[in-house]
Amino acid sequence: MTPHPAPPPAGQAPPVLRVAGLHVRFRMRGGRHVEAVTDAAFELGSGSCLALVGESGCGKSVLASALLGLLPGNAETAGSALLADGLDLLAADERTLARTVRGRRVGLVPQSPAAHLTPVRTVRSQLQETVRELLAPKGGKARLRAAGESAAARAAFPADHLDHHPHELSGGLAQRAATALALVGDAPLLLADEPTTGLDRDLVDRTVDELRAHTRDAGRALLMITHDLAAARRVADTVAVMYAGRIVEIAPADAFFGAPGPRHPYARGLLDALPERAFTPIPGAPPELGDLPPGCAFAARCALADATCRAVRPPLTEGVACHRA
Numbered sequence: 001m002t003p004h005p006a007p008p009p010a011g012q013a014p015p016v017l018r019v020a021g022l023h024v025r026f027r028m029r030g031g032r033h034v035e036a037v038t039d040a041a042f043e044l045g046s047g048s049c050l051a052l053v054g055e056s057g058c059g060k061s062v063l064a065s066a067l068l069g070l071l072p073g074n075a076e077t078a079g080s081a082l083l084a085d086g087l088d089l090l091a092a093d094e095r096t097l098a099r100t101v102r103g104r105r106v107g108l109v110p111q112s113p114a115a116h117l118t119p120v121r122t123v124r125s126q127l128q129e130t131v132r133e134l135l136a137p138k139g140g141k142a143r144l145r146a147a148g149e150s151a152a153a154r155a156a157f158p159a160d161h162l163d164h165h166p167h168e169l170s171g172g173l174a175q176r177a178a179t180a181l182a183l184v185g186d187a188p189l190l191l192a193d194e195p196t197t198g199l200d201r202d203l204v205d206r207t208v209d210e211l212r213a214h215t216r217d218a219g220r221a222l223l224m225i226t227h228d229l230a231a232a233r234r235v236a237d238t239v240a241v242m243y244a245g246r247i248v249e250i251a252p253a254d255a256f257f258g259a260p261g262p263r264h265p266y267a268r269g270l271l272d273a274l275p276e277r278a279f280t281p282i283p284g285a286p287p288e289l290g291d292l293p294p295g296c297a298f299a300a301r302c303a304l305a306d307a308t309c310r311a312v313r314p315p316l317t318e319g320v321a322c323h324r325a
């Protein structure tokens with residue numbers, strides 16, 4: 001049965017996004033399955049930012065694609081992802097998603113900007129076209145121009161590059177152009193998938209600050225997928241750690257990055273791997289999502305694991321999925 005969370009108490013604004021029991025699996029040849037996202041649940045309150053962190057291949061981008069209805073044909077989903085107005089992103093049909101969701105209610109800062117920029121058009125023309133499509137079908141030229149320039153400025157995209165084509169941009173500038181395109185639609189929910197790839201530290205800070213500023217207003221929220229824990233610390237209210245398709249810890253950012261710190265051994269390992277901390281990598285590699293072990297997926301890499309960890313998958317209880325936390 002599709003889980004639907006209880007409505008918020010009377011008088012309280014509903015969260016901008018409520019994800020419950022989200023599963024995504026891919027059907028593979030020979031009847032095999034890849035369990036890319038298993039039982040994900042979280043809420044994004046009005047004006048808040050949640051950072052989804054974890055190593056490569058743990059399902060973060062698949063989760064974002066599920067929210068936008070952008071999964072490939074071999075994907076099966078379950079669960080719910082409710083916007084504040086009650087629309088379930090997982091149940092919505094393609095027409096609804098294309099006409100009323102992507103860009104309008106949910107903006108995406110994509111992981112690979114090159115795939116999102118049209119090669120034959122300048123950045124300015126793409127921004128103006130997006131404004132025309134999303135916001136102001138009959139807007140005058142001056143208004144379109146101003147809206148495009150304002151989004152570019154907010155994404156720290158330099159005005160003197162607006163008339164350049166994507167192939168004339170560095171990786172960092174292409175990333176900022178894609179960020180500007182996501183901001184131009186003024187969507188209440190922003191999904192930013194590795195929005196700081198290829199940027200130097202100053203620009204990382206500027207970009208995440210801008211995304212954050214965009215979502216400070218009531219009724220807006222940011223879901224930021226990132227490897228960059230410093231960027232997550234800078235902007236997030238809540239941190240969710242994903243491992244092998246599951247959220248294994250979800251915690252207030254202050255507690256996670258400060259005291260008492262992460263509770264899950266994997267989350268502690270992520271922080272300990274940072275150069276400014278112990279600089280100790282987590283040994284081993286994550287398991288294949290098509291061949292997950294029966295117990296805790298982290299057990300093979302965990303110094304604390306015992307027989308229970310290897311045999312019984314720990315449920316997420318009070319924000320952590322670990323028998324030893």
Ligand SMILES: Nc1ncnc2c1ncn2[C@@H]1O[C@H](COP(=O)(O)OP(=O)(O)OP(=O)(O)O)[C@@H](O)[C@H]1O
Nearest residue numbers: 026034036055056057058059060061062063072289
């Ligand atoms: N169409 C597909 N068919 C089968 N498996 C897929 C498909 N798309 C993604 N996967 C698998 O889903 C898993 C999760 O991928 P995902 O891109 O979400 O990881 P991620 O955490 O975002 O990593 P990264 O940070 O490198 O993007 C990967 O193991 C990937 O191989």
